[in-house]
Amino acid sequence: METRELTCIGCPMGCQITVELDKGEVVSVTGNTCARGDIYARKEVTNPTRIVTSTIIIKNGDKPRVSCKTANDIPKGKIFEVMKDIDAAVAEAPVKIGDVLVKDVAGTGVDVIATRNIAKMSDV
Numbered sequence: 001m002e003t004r005e006l007t008c009i010g011c012p013m014g015c016q017i018t019v020e021l022d023k024g025e026v027v028s029v030t031g032n033t034c035a036r037g038d039i040y041a042r043k044e045v046t047n048p049t050r051i052v053t054s055t056i057i058i059k060n061g062d063k064p065r066v067s068c069k070t071a072n073d074i075p076k077g078k079i080f081e082v083m084k085d086i087d088a089a090v091a092e093a094p095v096k097i098g099d100v101l102v103k104d105v106a107g108t109g110v111d112v113i114a115t116r117n118i119a120k121m122s123d124v
C-alpha cells in the first residue's frame with residue numbers, strides 16, 4: 001500500500017488530502033472537504049495535468065509582452081517543454097484576448113492563447 005499526501009488546489013482552503021493506493025489503484029481519498037478535492041486527488045495521482053500561465057514577447061505592441069495561458073490542461077510532465085516553446089515564441093501586435101499565440105504547444109494538442117489585449121504601437 002502506498003500513501004500520497006497532497007494539497008488540494010481547487011480553492012484557497014488548500015485542504016490536505018491523503019490518497020491511499022494499492023498497485024497504482026486509488027483505494028481511498030480522505031481529508032477533502034468537498035467532491036472537487038476527491039476528483040482532483042484521483043486525477044493528480046493517476047494523470048496529473050496543469051494549466052500553464054506565462055507571457056510571450058510582442059513585436060510592435062504598446063507593451064513588450066502579453067500574458068497567456070494554455071487553453072486547456074496539459075500533462076504535468078510536459079510543463080518544461082511547454083515553457084520552452086512559450087519562451088521561444090514571438091507574437092505580432094495587435095493581439096486580442098483569446099488569440100492563439102502558439103498552436104499545439106510542445107505537441108500536446110493544446111494551444112496557448114492571449115489573456116489580454118495588446119494594441120499596435122502606432123494605434124496608441
Ligand code: SF4
Nearest residue numbers: 008010011014015037
Ligand atoms: S477539497 Fe474542496 S474545499 Fe478543500 S481545497 Fe479542495 S476544492 Fe477547496
